[in-house]
Every structure is written in structure tokens, then in C-alpha cells.
Amino acid sequence: xxxxxxxxxxxxxxxxxxxxxxxxxxxxxxxxxxxxxxxxxxxxxxxxxxxxxxxxxxxxxxxxxxxxxxxxxxxxxxxxxxxxxxxxxxxxxxxxxxxxxxxxxxxxxxxxxxxxxxxxxxxxxxxxxxxxxxxxxxxxxx
Amino acid sequence: xxxxxxxxxxxxxxxxxxxxxxxxxxxxxxxxxxxxxxxxxxxxxxxxxxxxxxxxxxxxxxxxxxxxxxxxxxxxxxxxxxxxxxxxxxxxxxxxxxxxxxxxxxxxxxxxxxxxxxxxxxxxxxxxxxxxxxxxxxxxxx
DNA sequence: CAACAGTTTAGAATAATTATAATATATTAT
DNA sequence: ATAATATATTATAATTATTCTAAACTGTTG
Ligand SMILES: [Mn+2]
Ligand SMILES: [Mn+2]
Ligand SMILES: [Zn+2]
Ligand SMILES: [Zn+2]
Numbered sequence: 449x450x451x452x453x454x455x456x457x458x459x460x461x462x463x464x465x466x467x468x469x470x471x472x473x474x475x476x477x478x479x480x481x482x483x484x485x486x487x488x489x490x491x492x493x494x495x496x497x498x499x500x501x502x503x504x505x506x507x508x509x510x511x512x513x514x515x516x517x518x519x520x521x522x523x524x525x526x527x528x529x530x531x532x533x534x535x536x537x538x539x540x541x542x543x544x545x546x547x548x549x550x551x552x553x554x555x556x557x558x559x560x561x562x563x564x565x566x567x568x569x570x571x572x573x574x575x576x577x578x579x580x581x582x583x584x585x586x587x588x589x590x
Numbered sequence: 591x592x593x594x595x596x597x598x599x600x601x602x603x604x605x606x607x608x609x610x611x612x613x614x615x616x617x618x619x620x621x622x623x624x625x626x627x628x629x630x631x632x633x634x635x636x637x638x639x640x641x642x643x644x645x646x647x648x649x650x651x652x653x654x655x656x657x658x659x660x661x662x663x664x665x666x667x668x669x670x671x672x673x674x675x676x677x678x679x680x681x682x683x684x685x686x687x688x689x690x691x692x693x694x695x696x697x698x699x700x701x702x703x704x705x706x707x708x709x710x711x712x713x714x715x716x717x718x719x720x721x722x723x724x725x726x727x728x729x730x731x732x
Numbered sequence: 733c734a735a736c737a738g739t740t741t742a743g744a745a746t747a748a749t750t751a752t753a754a755t756a757t758a759t760t761a762t
Numbered sequence: 763a764t765a766a767t768a769t770a771t772t773a774t775a776a777t778t779a780t781t782c783t784a785a786a787c788t789g790t791t792g
Contacts (some may be wrong), residue, residue: 558707558708563701571725571726574724611740756773759767
């Protein structure tokens with residue numbers, strides 16, 4: 449649970465001006481007990497629900513991308529329709545529920561990060577992520 | 591290297607009429623020594639390069655999705671801009687070269703498919719895929 | 733061949749995202 | 763504090779990928 453002043457410092461220290469839009473977005477994204485996944489549209493809706501003045505959609509895009517560049521958010525591609533973002537910036541894996549389109553985090557206790565036995569020559573590994581797609585089993589019991 | 595007549599049979603046996611557009615797309619996709627990855631746009635360009643009459647973009651979309659539904663293609667989400675498709679329909683993992691936007695297959699010898707220690711209740715696992723993002727190492731020595 | 737269902741097509745529609753350029757705000761220098 | 767500068771926000775237009783539509787066409791079956 450960070451306060452406004454702490455967000456201000458965090459933003460300043462990463463070279464981002466602490467505007468009221470950015471502070472509001474920080475509050476919505478980071479003033480929480482748990483990390484979560486969202487789309488830009490989810491976020492825009494959340495903000496406008498809580499806020500009297502609106503934040504322009506362009507600003508939401510700009511801010512989310514700025515935060516991603518600074519490492520405060522991760523982008524996750526599961527389906528090509530829209531981008532998901534993640535306030536959990538640690539290395540972790542996901543279940544994707546194809547029934548509900550829900551993304552669920554899972555750590556190394558549930559899925560061990562696989563070892564890469566041989567890398568591409570001259571390249572550095574930036575991330576290793578596992579995606580498990582699940583859906584209701586329509587193949588009822590035999 | 592399959593021939594036209596074989597594609598005709600394959601299509602018929604899966605309930606798809608062997609139209610000339612579908613046969614041409616089969617040829618471009620499956621008449622090869624190796625599997626590969628492509629975007630709809632790549633495919634449309636390939637076709638129009640080889641062909642005098644054009645195949646409508648809508649037909650390319652329709653056909654790719656029909657082939658995917660029949661299991662002849664897989665769809666892969668790496669970046670949210672566009673969809674990649676894969677003529678390799680086996681379970682396998684990928685390197686994604688962030689410099690070139692190239693997708694590279696890799697099998698269990700290079701990346702072992704991770705074990706899922708605990709699944710979501712009441713759901714069936716449809717796929718487990720590893721994505722390794724790599725890029726040139728700009729972090730030169732020391 | 734006739735009839736029908738399935739397919740293709742061009743173009744319009746949609747949806748996510750990015751670009752533009754004018755206005756506003758935050759920071760820095762005076 | 764004020765002015766100058768750099769950066770951010772905004773409404774709106776543009777772009778891009780993808781899907782929809784409805785008319786024309788083609789493959790299949792009898
Ligand atoms: Mn799709
Ligand atoms: Mn993006
Ligand atoms: Zn996550
Ligand atoms: Zn592949």
C-alpha cells in the first residue's frame with residue numbers, strides 16, 4: 449500500500465514527471481495487496497469508474513507503455529486480439545483459462561522453469577515463460 | 591512433397607471442398623521439406639507472388655482458420671500485433687528472436703516440457719508451451 | 733444437367749493501437 | 763515568483779489486423 453508521495457518519488461526517480469494522471473494510474477495499478485492482469489480497456493474502465501474527470505485513452509496507452517519500459521509492468525501475449533499487462537513483473541508462468549479468458553499466475557512450485565539446454569548462438573536469453581492453456585473437460589467420464 | 595491429388599483427398603476427408611484456392615494454399619503451406627511459421631500477410635504475399643490470379647485476403651483468412659480448426663495448423667501468440675501460424679502441429683517450444691522477430695522451433699532435446707504439478711480444478715490441460723525470448727547481448731564484456 | 737450447399741470475393745465494418753498537433757502542465761533557469 | 767523550456771495530455775485522425783456481409787460462383791449429388 450504505497451501513498452501518493454511514494455509514487456511521486458518513484459516516478460521522479462525513473463525520470464517520469466508525476467502528473468495527476470500518472471499518479472492516479474499508479475494508485476489503480478499498484479496500491480493493492482495482490483498483483484493482477486489487465487487489458488488497457490479494463491484499466492480505462494476502472495479509472496473512469498473511480499474518477500470524476502476522465503483520463504484520455506491515449507494517456508492510458510502512453511502511461512502503460514512508459515511503465516512497461518521502466519519495468520513496472522510486463523506485457524503478455526496470449527491471444528492476438530488484445531494485449532494483457534501484468535503488475536507481477538517477476539519471472540513467472542501462467543495458466544490461461546480458455547473458457548473465461550482468465551490469466552492465472554503460477555510460480556515455480558507449480559511449474560518449474562524449464563532448463564534451456566542449448567541457446568541460439570550470440571543471443572542472450574531475456575525470458576523463459578510457460579503458458580498452460582486449460583478448458584473445461586467436455587470429454588466426460590468413460 | 592504431396593501432390594495435388596493427395597491434397598484433394600486430405601481436404602475431402604476432413605469435409606472441406608477441394609477448391610482451387612484451398613489447393614493452392616495447401617501447396618504453399620504443405621508442399622515443403624520443412625515446417626515453418628508465417629503470418630496471414632506473409633502467406634498472402636507468397637501466394638500472390640507465385641500466382642497470376644489473386645486469392646482474396648478474406649479467403650486466406652477463412653482457409654487458414656479452417657485449416658487450424660481441422661488441426662493442420664497451429665496459432666501462436668508471441669506479440670499482440672499479429673497472429674503467427676505454424677505448420678508444425680506437434681507439441682513443441684519456441685525461441686523468439688526479438689531482434690529479427692523470428693520464431694524458431696525447438697524440441698524436447700533442447701527444452702524439456704515442464705511438468706505441471708497442480709492443475710486448475712475441473713479443467714483439462716490443452717497445451718503446455720515454452721517461449722524463450724532472446725536478443726543480441728548488448729551487455730558487452732565486463 | 734439441375735439443384736443445393738458450401739465457398740469466394742470485394743468491400744464495408746470493427747476493434748485495438750498508434751500518430752498528430754494543439755493545448756496544458758511540470759521543471760528549470762532567471 | 764516569473765519566464766522559458768521540456769514534457770505530457772488530449773481529442774481526434776490514421777493505421778492495421780481482423781471479421782462481417784451479401785452477392786456471385788463452384789463443387790457435389792442425384
Ligand atoms: Mn484469431
Ligand atoms: Mn504493443
Ligand atoms: Zn502474471
Ligand atoms: Zn513452431
